Amino acid sequence: MGLAFDVAGLEAYMDEIFPQVADDFAVDALSMEGITMRLKVAERHLRPGGTVSGPSMFALADVTVYALVLSRLGAKALAVTTNCSLDFMRKPEAGRDIIAKGQLLKLGRSLAVGDVHMFSEGSDKLVARSTMTYSIPPER
Template sequence: MSHDRFADREHMIAVLTEQFPTWNLMGDLHDVGPRFAVTRMQPQPMHLRPGGTVSGPALFAMADICMYLAILWELGPAGGPCVTADMHSRFLQKPDRDAPLLCTAKLIRIGHTLIVAEATIRPEGRDAAVALFTASYAAPRV
């Protein structure tokens, strides 16, 4: 698979924003390349649970979007029809509500009808993960 189907990151972001206008509520694209993407999220009040922790649904959405960005970069605009088939989460520790979070997604396998990916979320500047995710995406036209 070639990742050169987009002219650049800005073109990919424009296509994604047209298809999914609210994607960046769960982070901004920090880096992208062959078979990977990194997003960054500064937690906002909408991401928090009572008690001040970043909610599981916010982390889950951040990981899903980051993995989708890696897929979109790898497959180009044709990757748009991919949908999440399943996703598994493992929350390891409570993230600091004030620390920016980085999510790194990697594509593990790109098959004819299924893409397998993983994502790790860490506080920016730290090695310890707060959450791990694995997912598969149905790719009917891959």
């Protein structure tokens, strides 16, 4: 199984199905090995103290694995998150986007499992890591 989308096609499809967050995320790179996504950090993503909020980093992890699943299965927007583990390692650097590097650990008929490592743009220090599991609905 190859890729169902290239970067432009994946971004366009995600913008179509999730217009409410289209301005928050970008796909920087996509290959069979994985995906690199970006949270375009804005004032709304910050919490007191000037750091990126946990819910914003959760959203980045979630959308990263969702995009990975779509990149393999194509335009099937029905997969849903069934489990998440998220470890916060250090405070993200202020004023920088968060970069997520994701890879699929398993893509089966009914479940997909992905791993995501998040960094402040320009840094190699891990700010968070997540494992996400998605349920893939059966074909009808």
